[in-house]
Amino acid sequence: MDFEYLSPVDDDLVQEISSINPQTLAGMVKFHTSTGGVPDLEDVKMALVGVKENRLAEEGEDEFLNFSSVRRCFYGLFPGNWHLNLADLGDIEKGETVEDTYFALQTLVGELLKQGVIPIILGGSQDLIYAQYRGYDRREQMVNLVNIDSRFDLGDAENPISNHSYVSKIIVNKPYNLFNYSNLGYQTYFNSQDEIELMERLFFDAYRLGEVTANVKTVEPVMRDANLVGLDLGSINAAAIGGNYQISPNGFDGKQICALARYAGISDKVSSFGIYEYAANYPVAGNMLIAQMIWYFIEGVNYRTNENTISAKNEFIKYQVPIDDEILVFFKSPVSGRWWIEIPFISNSNTKLKRHTLLPCNHEDYLEACNQVIPERWYKTKRKNEL
Structure with a gap:
């Protein structure tokens, strides 16, 4: 260079x-x-x-x-x-x-x-x-x-x-x-x-x-x-x-x-x-x-944990929360204790978006979903994915 x-x-x-x-x-x-x-x-x-x-x-x-x-x-x-x-x-x-x-x-x-x-x-x-x-x-x-x-x-x-x-x-x-x-x-x-x-x-x-x-x-x-x-x-x-x-x-x-x-x-x-x-x-x-x-x-x-890998995600604990017509899928890392939420992938959309199928979130988002409140960042990301 x-x-x-x-x-x-x-x-x-x-x-x-x-x-x-x-x-x-x-x-x-x-x-x-x-x-x-x-x-x-x-x-x-x-x-x-x-x-x-x-x-x-x-x-x-x-x-x-x-x-x-x-x-x-x-x-x-x-x-x-x-x-x-x-x-x-x-x-x-x-x-x-x-x-x-x-x-x-x-x-x-x-x-x-x-x-x-x-x-x-x-x-x-x-x-x-x-x-x-x-x-x-x-x-x-x-x-x-x-x-x-x-x-x-x-x-x-x-x-x-x-x-x-x-x-x-x-x-x-x-x-x-x-x-x-x-x-x-x-x-x-x-x-x-x-x-x-x-x-x-x-x-x-x-x-x-x-x-x-x-x-x-x-x-x-x-x-x-x-x-x-x-x-x-x-x-x-x-x-x-x-x-x-x-x-x-x-x-x-x-x-x-x-x-x-x-x-x-x-x-x-x-x-x-x-x-x-x-x-x-x-x-x-x-x-x-x-x-x-x-x-x-x-x-x-x-101090990165390298959890942005397929092998790491295979170890995540999965939680499913039904809300209205949706089923929100959460994942928790047993290593760091951090949380993610799955974003539905639109198959005919831009293929560059494939890596966005898991959105980082926190434990409070999971608790709110259990109380039937859809996390705002999940909604925004899903809408962008659909555009």
């Missing part, structure tokens, strides 16, 4: 990191350096890459985008009981045009997915999710996108793409790979009623901030069904992150956002993770929180 659009990690930073305690993450990461070039990825499970692109931010371009502070915080952390190799591929610099940057990120994500490497993207403006998503174009599957954000970022497909208007481009632009879009943590006053109603008409999932913060575990099944996850740093409250131009007094706190990052990591399906809307003026505490989010994502990946 051609990595010519990747710039190495800063030489001075690499030298500084190399002097850190070797038992920290600094001692278990392969770096892209100016002298050694891009590291061999054969035995690498995850790769960190920065993307210095934010020209389409509606709040204005940040010309001083640099991820050295996050790297310094991250590599000073001690790993858990991990057995995964990591790489730092350096940064994708701004292309001559934004489309050039998109192409570089799309190509990199696609190649890493092909090699079985999970890209961890640290980026500028959140429209970069569009390029992250396009990295899946050559994979013969439909894609579930989860966005941790205070805004839906749907926008108008007729208007130019921006960091608050990119999901509509994902929906309408070919190839059509999007099966489901889920938003975690939206705040109603940041979204128009038109967008809220459109989310409902498209049978997409949306969880208000208060709903998620009251019990973060409720969205674990949503994350378990995701292929790619994007996280807007603006979804974190000002007290926890600080320093950004779009901070809000309301949002996730540090503990909650790290829990969501860990859920993304522990999902067997999540194959790329992006953190966006980074700004150069974050204080040390903000950079440390981002470093810890990455740490929790990696820990989640380390």
Whole structure:
């Protein structure tokens, strides 16, 4: 693969990191350096890459985008009981045009997915999710996108793409790979009623901030069904992150956002993770929180149970619940205790949907079904499957 659009990690930073305690993450990461070039990825499970692109931010371009502070915080952390190799591929610099940057990120994500490497993207403006998503174009599957954000970022497909208007481009632009879009943590006053109603008409999932913060575990099944996850740093409250131009007094706190990052990591399906809307003026505490989010994502990946396999599903415990004219079929893993619900497969529909016949859910969904209440996510997924 051609990595010519990747710039190495800063030489001075690499030298500084190399002097850190070797038992920290600094001692278990392969770096892209100016002298050694891009590291061999054969035995690498995850790769960190920065993307210095934010020209389409509606709040204005940040010309001083640099991820050295996050790297310094991250590599000073001690790993858990991990057995995964990591790489730092350096940064994708701004292309001559934004489309050039998109192409570089799309190509990199696609190649890493092909090699079985999970890209961890640290980026500028959140429209970069569009390029992250396009990295899946050559994979013969439909894609579930989860966005941790205070805004839906749907926008108008007729208007130019921006960091608050990119999901509509994902929906309408070919190839059509999007099966489901889920938003975690939206705040109603940041979204128009038109967008809220459109989310409902498209049978997409949306969880208000208060709903998620009251019990973060409720969205674990949503994350378990995701292929790619994007996280807007603006979804974190000002007290926890600080320093950004779009901070809000309301949002996730540090503990909650790290829990969501860990859920993304522990999902067997999540194959790329992006953190966006980074700004150069974050204080040390903000950079440390981002470093810890990455740490929790990696820990989640380390503790995956690989239950997204046929052999694992053969061991599941099956429960049948009759409701009206339906018989809902639930499955429970005897290993992790996690739950799934079966979605009827429409034989003449898009064959890419075959893998969606089991939808992650939680124990509460099973209990509600026993009380004759059909789970909302089951209904939405079934309707999308029929369209």
